[in-house]
Amino acid sequence: MKRENREVMEGSHAVAHAVKNCSPDVIAAYPITPQTHIVEKLSQFVADGELKSEYLKVESEFSAMSACVGASATGTRTFTATSSQGLILMDEVLYNASGLRLPIVMVVANRAVGAPINIWNDHSDSMGVRDSGWIQLYAESNQEVLDMAIQSYKIAENDDVRLPAMVCMDGFILTHTYEPVSIPTKEEVSDFLPEFDPEHKLDPEDPKSFGTVGFPGDFMEFKYQQHEAMQNAKEVIPEVFKEYSEKMGREYNGLIEEYKTEDADVILISLGSVIGTLKDTVDDLRNEGEKVGLIKVRVFRPFPEKQLIDAIEGARAVGVLDKNISLGNKGALYSELLDSLYNSDITPLTINFIAGLGGRDIPESSAKKMYEKTKDVAERGYVEDEIKFVDLKEA
Amino acid sequence: MDEFDTSATNTWCPGCGNFAILRSFKDVLNNLNKEEVKKEDIAITTGIGCHGKIFDYLDVSGFYSIHGRAAATATGIKIGNPDLEVISFEGDGDAYNEGISHLVHAARRNIDITVLVHDNKIYALTTGQFTPTTPIGYKGKSTPKGNIEPPLNPIEFMIASKASFVARGFAGDRKHLKNLIHKSIKHKGFSIINILQPTVAFQNTWKYFRERVYKLQETKHDPKNKIQAIKKSKENEQKIPIGIFYKKQRKTYQQAINEQTTNKKQNIHKVIENLK
Numbered sequence: 001m002k003r004e005n006r007e008v009m010e011g012s013h014a015v016a017h018a019v020k021n022c023s024p025d026v027i028a029a030y031p032i033t034p035q036t037h038i039v040e041k042l043s044q045f046v047a048d049g050e051l052k053s054e055y056l057k058v059e060s061e062f063s064a065m066s067a068c069v070g071a072s073a074t075g076t077r078t079f080t081a082t083s084s085q086g087l088i089l090m091d092e093v094l095y096n097a098s099g100l101r102l103p104i105v106m107v108v109a110n111r112a113v114g115a116p117i118n119i120w121n122d123h124s125d126s127m128g129v130r131d132s133g134w135i136q137l138y139a140e141s142n143q144e145v146l147d148m149a150i151q152s153y154k155i156a157e158n159d160d161v162r163l164p165a166m167v168c169m170d171g172f173i174l175t176h177t178y179e180p181v182s183i184p185t186k187e188e189v190s191d192f193l194p195e196f197d198p199e200h201k202l203d204p205e206d207p208k209s210f211g212t213v214g215f216p217g218d219f220m221e222f223k224y225q226q227h228e229a230m231q232n233a234k235e236v237i238p239e240v241f242k243e244y245s246e247k248m249g250r251e252y253n254g255l256i257e258e259y260k261t262e263d264a265d266v267i268l269i270s271l272g273s274v275i276g277t278l279k280d281t282v283d284d285l286r287n288e289g290e291k292v293g294l295i296k297v298r299v300f301r302p303f304p305e306k307q308l309i310d311a312i313e314g315a316r317a318v319g320v321l322d323k324n325i326s327l328g329n330k331g332a333l334y335s336e337l338l339d340s341l342y343n344s345d346i347t348p349l350t351i352n353f354i355a356g357l358g359g360r361d362i363p364e365s366s367a368k369k370m371y372e373k374t375k376d377v378a379e380r381g382y383v384e385d386e387i388k389f390v391d392l393k394e395a
Numbered sequence: 396m397d398e399f400d401t402s403a404t405n406t407w408c409p410g411c412g413n414f415a416i417l418r419s420f421k422d423v424l425n426n427l428n429k430e431e432v433k434k435e436d437i438a439i440t441t442g443i444g445c446h447g448k449i450f451d452y453l454d455v456s457g458f459y460s461i462h463g464r465a466a467a468t469a470t471g472i473k474i475g476n477p478d479l480e481v482i483s484f485e486g487d488g489d490a491y492n493e494g495i496s497h498l499v500h501a502a503r504r505n506i507d508i509t510v511l512v513h514d515n516k517i518y519a520l521t522t523g524q525f526t527p528t529t530p531i532g533y534k535g536k537s538t539p540k541g542n543i544e545p546p547l548n549p550i551e552f553m554i555a556s557k558a559s560f561v562a563r564g565f566a567g568d569r570k571h572l573k574n575l576i577h578k579s580i581k582h583k584g585f586s587i588i589n590i591l592q593p594t595v596a597f598q599n600t601w602k603y604f605r606e607r608v609y610k611l612q613e614t615k616h617d618p619k620n621k622i623q624a625i626k627k628s629k630e631n632e633q634k635i636p637i638g639i640f641y642k643k644q645r646k647t648y649q650q651a652i653n654e655q656t657t658n659k660k661q662n663i664h665k666v667i668e669n670l671k
Contacts, residue, residue: 030492030493031518031521031524031537032521033520033521036521036522036524036536039537040524040536040537043536043537043538043539044536044539047538047539047540048539057524057525057537057538059492059493059495059527060463060492060493085443085461085462089493114461115459117443117459
């Protein structure tokens with residue numbers, strides 16, 4: 001392991017440093033809490049001459065993504081960041097970016113979606129756009145989001161993938177929190193991430209069209225190719241992680257990360273920064289002799305179906321913590337896990353915990369309650385209350 | 396305390412121009428009350444930004460709308476219940492950036508709502524990025540080397556968008572502002588006041604504006620004269636006019652709908668008569 005040069009800084013700045021070293025040619029953004037610090041820092045880098053990039057502050061998030069689509073189509077590396085309402089305003093253009101196969105990288109500072117107005121963290125925003133054809137990665141810590149920003153360019157720009165990528169970091173919990181991070185140097189990043197030189201781009205020397213009409217005779221083939229690219233990403237992402245681990249000395253071991261799952265009767269599954277709390281909870285419970293494990297979903301799109309089934313095998317009950325709910329159904333991670341289980345050979349009991357909506361804190365005591373409930377399900381052999389809102393106030 | 400106060404703690408910065416806008420508006424509401432426009436006849440909408448907090452400080456019905464969309468929401472309220480006096484509070488970033496198309500179309504249709512823009516020339520809630528009204532050269536967190544984009548002239552823009560009442564107010568002259576707000580609410584049709592609102596935290600323009608503003612009503616300005624109004628709107632540097640730039644009574648959206656409905660009924664009656 002090489003010597004790490006660590007600095008203490010807030011999550012937004014950590015990710016901005018990482019993006020800077022990826023040398024995006026164009027950055028377009030609109031201010032929105034809790035994302036703003038990321039692009040402010042980048043605009044500072046541009047002003048100070050530390051980053052040679054075109055920085056465009058546009059009139060809305062819709063324009064930000066539109067500018068990125070245009071810039072990326074000319075063959076330049078692009079970056080943007082947003083949050084909540086801003087991400088939803090971009091929605092129409094998100095589909096454009098993925099349909100046109102433009103490897104734009106965007107950081108989403110996860111925040112609840114109003115009404116009621118709320119600026120605090122949950123995953124309603126990015127989960128709401130999970131069908132838009134973007135790769136989605138969820139970070140546990142500031143170090144991870146920093147690394148993921150760099151990895152995302154390599155994944156997105158891979159010829160077998162060529163899809164836009166969204167790096168999700170929990171608003172405030174990560175964006176505004178100071179943690180020690182190790183930032184790969186520009187040279188280290190350049191060694192890992194080659195220059196972006198796409199085969200197809202808008203170039204007057206070699207004229208091409210982007211975004212023509214997809215008539216019924218062709219449209220499905222375009223969508224199939226996007227589907228295929230997502231399947232390819234399941235292979236490419238672990239390879240990129242492996243190379244990154246080797247070059248930077250920090251371990252990234254796959255689409256999901258298992259924590260003490262080997263002999264676990266009960267497994268908790270979640271994504272994002274709450275994983276830190278859940279790891280502590282698992283450690284405490286293990287000390288008390290409980291056979292509990294944890295799975296962190298690092299990549300949500302493409303969905304790591306096979307990896308999850310392999311990791312769960314052997315557990316009697318699985319509790320999934322979602323910081324979002326598809327109203328009228330279940331949490332997104334939970335329902336996608338159920339999808340995956342249906343045609344598998346395993347039949348663990350499952351329960352869904354909806355927690356932390358709109359910034360409600362998830363302390364270890366609540367995580368323990370989730371474990372107790374899941375263990376109770378395992379012991380009883382059936383689920384009574386499948387969708388459980390955690391720490392809901394009494395009416 | 397008056398009946399429009401709420402128990403919400405005010406979190407605007409001490410010295411912010413927003414306080415004067417809030418106070419002036421409450422004074423206008425109290426006056427309207429005397430004219431028998433009841434509290435329940437009033438509906439407000441707000442966008443997102445520092446200005447939007449006014450929603451919490453006013454005990455009237457309404458909608459804390461989404462960023463940029465306050466005028467569109469107000470349009471919906473007015474169409475849903477034309478008897479309401481609908482007032483839309485917006486910020487400069489909110490109204491002139493993300494929501495600018497809604498303003499153009501509300502003005503063009505002449506929907507009978509009032510838009511009050513808290514123009515502090517900055518995104519204050521997200522702490523100091525430039526907006527469409529920020530002067531060239533402003534150094535903020537998103538423009539460390541200074542803003543390079545020429546600012547929008549809201550008065551000129553709104554006149555060009557066919558707004559039937561276009562005014563500029565100043566948070567530093569409450570009496571004048573109160574009078575303007577009252578007139579804009581009374582105006583039948585789309586009215587907008589761009590209110591110069593100094594923000595102490597980012598661009599403390601109290602002194603700047605105090606030294607430059609003068610009242611249009613004290614000049615020979617004729618608000619019915621559109622060409623003159625546009626000329627006046629271009630006075631932005633040494634002297635800054637406040638007051639009504641342009642005002643013209645024309646058919647409101649509601650009146651146009653009513654006419655169409657009445658004509659349709661009359662035509663149907665004619666057809667029936669002819670059949671007899």
